[in-house]
Amino acid sequence: MTLLADLILMPLVAFVVGLLLVLMARRVRAKIERRVGPPFLQPVYDIVKLYAKKTQVSHGVMHDLAIMMLLGGFITAEIFLPVPGLDGLAEHGDLITLVYIMMVPMLGLALGVGSCANPNGSIGISRALTAMLAYDVPYVVVIVGACISYGTTNLIDIVQIQQQGGPATWGAATMPILAFAGLLATHGMLGKEPFEIYIAPAEIATGPMTEMSGKYMGALFVMQCFQLYTVGVLYTTMFLGGGENWLFFLPKVFAVIFISVAVTNVYGRYKTDDVIRWMWKWPTGIALVGLALVMVR
């Protein structure tokens, strides 16, 4: 019964928190640009509006399936990502599983975009996958380092290990260099400037989203909520000690995303090759140093 509650609650919580994260991101951006920014319910309006479109143009069954894979993948990811009070199925799949489950929606999106037969979309996916390769290399180093440091890949255990001694045992304290590299990789993962060449609205017409309309676009908006949430929570879980309760937990998640969003607005956009070069040079280099420290210890 608890499990059933977990199964239902975890994605819902993720969605709601995700909406707030999206709102925060847009508000922060507005503030930096000296604007007022959107109203509180703007993320909801957008999603409802998109779902409420009266015509919904599809480019074939794969386009539809992609949307299902997109949502399904993230819902699954949320269920395997433990949060305070809700462990879900985290003991049946570990950090590695989670990382790969998070790729399922990516693959789904890629397939759906491909079946739209729009080269802008394909170029976008090509760039998105390249960017994924770029930021996942440091991220993988970080994950491996963290797992070796904790001696387990079980997320519940990772959280417990960090909570033993307060902030002193947080990953960010025990392996600060890895945590910093992880933050850089996380930023790339969010696809914010300067790593948003795959969206590039003026060049490739928002790439993967080119042919997305109505509820297809709506699903992408939902995905954005999930993505912000997942990335934030995962980082919090790995390095910021998770949270004993939501009161301590959520601020950490918001902080992680906030850092990223706050930094984003001062950047232009890197070319794809520069994304790779940067990601493979700095975050990877830093992460390898962190890894070396972990191994030496």
Next chain:
Amino acid sequence: MTLTAHHVVLPVALPLLVAFLLPLVGRLSDGLARLLAQLTTLAVAVIALLLWPAASDGGALVSAMGGFAAPIGIVFYADKLALMFVVALAVGLLLFRPRREHDSTKVQTLWLLLLAGGSGLVLSGDLFNIFVFYEITAVATYGLGASAHTGAGYGASLRYLLLSALGSAFALLGIALVYAAAGTLNLADLSQLAGERLTGPMGLTAFVLMVLGFGVKAELFPVNTWVPEVYTAAPTRVTAVLAGVVSKLAMVVILRLLVLLFQDPAALGFLLLLGAIGVAAGELAAFRSRDLHRTFAYSSIAQLGLMAVAFSIPGHAGVLAGIAVALHHLVVKPAFFVLADRWRGEIAGLTGAGRTSPLAAGLFVLLSLSIIGIPPLPGFWAKLMLFKAAIDAGGAGNLTAVAIILAATVIEAAYLFRVVGILYGTAPAGRPPLRFTLGELAPGLLLGAVLIAATVSVAPLGDGLTAMAADSADAAAYASRVLPGGN
């Protein structure tokens, strides 16, 4: 009909006699001469086969010329090894009797001389006689080498003559040194004296000279420069016999020298060195060559090198390996030359030839696989025996030789299967297809069949060869059989 030791002379005497008669008969009728020559060859084969049971009973048949026993008399020694090669020679000569356009009474005469000389080489138990038969063989070969009546043929033959003549001189010098040291030329006698008189620089010098001398015919490394020229320029059937059989006869002589006279590690090492270099040189040169005749000629050099390596391994394991390699090569190489006969010229020009004559191409693949040493074909077992012998004997030289042979095998496969690839390529349009007539291909097919039969019956064959090798490698037995009263 049972034959006894006295008949051992027949394989030598009969063709020699007929060879002298043949020009006379040829005056009457070419056809009759040819018939006579071939009947003689057949007879030699039959005689050798009939001698076989007697030889296997007693280990060997020994015949002393004119009743003078060894060491004074001239001895013929027919063990199974020798008889086998006599049969092989006779059968080879029959199988590859000259094509009509190259045929004449003269050629038939040379053919018979070759038979007589070759049989004498393996049967003779006396060093000087061996030299005489070696010369007869050589002379016959010069003539046959030029029997295509082409400029290239004469040139190659002349070149061969020069080399061979020098080689004979060396061999003679070596024999003289042996005589000087031991005072006898009877092999059995020498084998008993070798331990004390043929060691040291004198013996080694004699050995080196003889190896270089006989090595000309045995295609041993430094003195085999005639091989590619002659094998390319001579009529292919002559080449088939020379490469397939005659070279082995010289090798058997070297084997006898080794087993009976020079069990010195230095001598063995010398042969190992020559053999190993021969393998590498032959395969590499074959890799470079661009027409089939040359390729096979070089490959033949490498195979003879393999034999030299085998014989250089002391004990009967090496002898066994050497005989196995020899027999295998004896079957495979003539068949290769049968194919080369039709597929002349640049290899690159053979594109698609395999599709017009699938049987020939199939035969080529079979022979290639065997010569590379792919199980379960006989070539594999031969190489396995060689390697086993080398490894069991140990020593850096042997191991290096094994490594060289293994590497050379890859090169061998490279050039042979390069040809296979070309054979099965798509022929350019408009070129007349190269087709074999069944008659042309028949000897090759026959040898291919022998190969397959050998594959199937490799176990009994192996047992037979082991016994033969053990016998051949036994110097004491040789001596005891030849010398009256034994020792």
Next chain:
Amino acid sequence: MPFALPFDMTSLDLLMAIAAAATVLLYLFGTARLGGYLATLLHGAALAVTVAMGLDLAAGAGAIPSSLRLTVLGQQLAWTLDGLGWFFLLLTTGAAFFSSWYMAGEWGRVQQRARIQHGTLALNVLTMVLLLSAGDLLGLFIGWEFVSWAAFAMMIQAGGPATQAAYRYMLYALAGAMALFAAILVVHGAAGGFGFDQMRAALPDMSTGMLWTLFALFAGGFGVKMALVPTHLWQAPAYSYTPGASSAFLNAVSARMGLFALILSLVKLIGFDTLAGLRIPMTGIESTDILAWVAAITMVVPTYIALMQTDARMLLTWHGIGQGGYMLLGILVATPLGVAGGLLHVFNYATYQMALILAVFAVIHRTGTADLDELGGLITRMPLTYVALLMGIIGLAGLPPMNGFVSKWMIYKALIVTQQPLLSIAAFVGTLGTILSVYKLIHNIFLGQLRVEHREIREAPWSMTLPMLVLAGIGFVTGFAPGLALSIVDQAQAAMGVALLPHHLGGVVLATGSLNMLWVVGVLVGAIGVGALIFYVLGNRRFETHQYDNYAGGHFLSADIRYHFSHEFYPGLARVIGPWYRGWVVRMEHGLGVLAEVSGDLWHGVFRAAYTPLYVLIVAVLGLFWAGGAGGFGS
């Protein structure tokens, strides 16, 4: 066996008989109208026998001997199959069954020489049976040569570029075989025989140098077949140009024979303990570390070469090389988890790679090309093939819910648990490259714009789609319930002498993080169901439009406009890593060829010496000088 066999036959005898009969029968009747189905039947029978053998082994039969015995030149040759061999045998007969099924219908009918394809396939199975059940080193070598040449026969039949590729393969394979020959000779020298037991008994007395030699020769010889870098160049073209089902067979199992032999020689015969004792002096680097790094490089480099391919077959076969690295790496971890992961990956790889290759050949069958720049949009024309390919690439990329994820998870996990961070990073990085590459594959073939010339294309016939769908289905089922496949792996692991990995139907329970695929896949499927529910319930009905109703900045699209992104699919990546492809292995290979040519030239020159008498005199003088030296003139 569940039933009694006549003439005291063992099940291995029966299998050999079936395989031999299949070879002959199919070579004779493979082209006949029902020849293809005869083939399927025969291979099906072989598969059934294999499964029955598995039941016997699971019941504790130990090993299944063959009555076939030969004594050649004093060498005893005997064949017997243990759990390890059986595991690979199952893959072999399974792959042959699916391959022949694929060939049975329309595919076989349009082939020029179906007879040869069927015949060589059966021949390959026969030779693999002989290899897998080899009872001693000599038998192993003979089986090895058989397998190599049978594969060569399979590869060369297509002609054209296949000839060159097969020739290259043959040279590599033969070089490998010669290394193996050398290895067994070394063993013979030390142990006095070719028997496995003799070798084991002689091991303790072997010097370190000899062990290193053996290790290098075995790893090198068998590594060639697995296409371990730097001996990998042959594999992709050789497998790619082999026609259809044969290519799938080769991809699925042929290279795995190398792995089998490596396991046999290094793990079963030499053993992890001995290998671990083999260290480079002063560094502490173990022999297995070297091999593990070779495996890691094999995992990464060929994967990124695959990424740059424009031919679907080449792309997949290059990945095949990379996947081999995962298997080897897993086994070299030498913990039960790692070994099970490596072996499981062998099984999983066979299922998805076959499905992928078969799907690609179905596309070739219909469109006549595998050029990734010449296809696109086939999803509407060939949906079933698409499904098979999709499931295949998910497996190849190692994502849930397919089985490829499970085995890769075990390998990552084993590497992390044994604290080998760099190797685990290499494993992850290989997977990332695979994801990019397989997306390009499926995108360029099935997604994007459909070409006008492919408008009339029909789905591949059932005889072709069914095998690949079944294979993809196996991939899904063993991803959902990896315990099924792990039970099969147990047989091999037990025979290897490695402790078994405790597992349940859904995966493994470990103290350091467990995996239960029943939950993962169950939730994933359920969540996708929820996604579907959201999709269908919320929002208006979908309206399916056509590919020319598409955003093009206001431009009007029509069929004469190619509106498709396929060529150089990852330009940004290519700009970064493109210069890293130095092709040094290619240049090394070329250099070897040049070396052979030049030394050939040299010797060729020697044999054309012009002044023969002078030459011979020089030779004689040298010989005499040597004789003097060796004979001791000086002393």
Next chain:
Amino acid sequence: MSDTTPVIPDQPEVCRTVDAEERGVWRRVMDRFADHCRARSLFVLHYCTGCGAIELPPTITSRFDMERVGVSPMVTPRQADILLITGYLSVKTLKRVILSYEQMQSPKYVLGFGSCTINGGMYWNSYATVKRLDQYIPADGFIAGCMPRPEAVQQVFLDLMKKIDAGQANAWQDYYLNYDRYLGNQMALFGEEWHTPVDVIAEAEHYGYVGDGTRGRFTEILDRHAAYALRDAPEDYPERGANERLLP
């Protein structure tokens, strides 16, 4: 020009027809909710046809900050709700505008910006510009002036939002219901060969927006060469063109 005469309606028709589905209370509540959200989330297509585009940056950025009311720019017609025609339309541009409009998903709104979209403005006598936008696509509102200020732009957005909230911004339905008329006008301008890849009639049929004016004499012309759809391409459909990449 052909014999197809342009059909210019004197008065735009009242566009509100009630869906059969909209009767139930639940549907009404949902519709109300949807309209509420629609009004508060408006994506404007980044498609700037004329000089009026210059007024958009201030409208969007910090001076006036349209995001306050949920208006944000979008890039492709698929994602957009509002097509803002910022000024004059040349004949050539109109073709693209029509295609973009058809590719937008309903409910979709068109706003004419500046005098040019109302009566041709300063280009009233040009041979190459369109005088009245709403003859070719249904418009929901216009902003008069040359140039209108950003305040005016804001005002029209706010008006539109009110209309949407009230469920009255339904000009988009008119395009389905009277497609033949719009098509006729388009054909009068572009010739009989005119067609877009978008199958408006099929969409109307699929979603039940077929009215008496959906089909007519002009859509019959369209049917004759409506071969863009892959599934019913005729034999003589253009094959691969010259822009095909040549193989070596």
